[in-house]
Each structure stands twice: as structure tokens, then as C-alpha cells.
Amino acid sequence: MSTRPVLASLAAFIGAGLRPSTALTRAIVIVLAAKLVAVVAMMVFQFFANQHAVVDAAAISRLLGPSSLP
Numbered sequence: 001m002s003t004r005p006v007l008a009s010l011a012a013f014i015g016a017g018l019r020p021s022t023a024l025t026r027a028i029v030i031v032l033a034a035k036l037v038a039v040v041a042m043m044v045f046q047f048f049a050n051q052h053a054v055v056d057a058a059a060i061s062r063l064l065g066p067s068s069l070p
Helices: 004-018 023-049 057-064
Strands: none
Touching: none
8 A cells, every 4th residue: 555645635725724725724823833842742641640540430420420321
């Protein structure tokens, strides 16, 4: 399998994000970029603090609600 088509489509996607045509798309690109920066900053902070987010069955149940399976 050649990676050339995948890289070409990825390059086109990134190119479209770098040159948004309307105010709405510019706003969406800015918000997504800010979210990406926030996620990377959180990952770097957790990596250097040597901490990991604790997720267990109780936390998932609290967020999603109890399972409906018997």
C-alpha cells in the first residue's frame, strides 16, 4: 500500500485549514487550534508531572449513568 494518496489527502486537508475562505471557517480553525494547544499543554503537564488521569468503572458510571444491561 502506497502512502502517497494518504499524504496527498492529508496535505490537502491541512492546506484547506490554513487558508479558510469565510469568517465561519476562520473561527472554526481558530477554535480547533486553541483546543489542540490546550490538549497538548495538558499532555505535556501530565508527562512532566509524572501523573496519569485516573479512570475506573465508578468514574465512567458516574459520567455515563448506570449500565442498562442485566
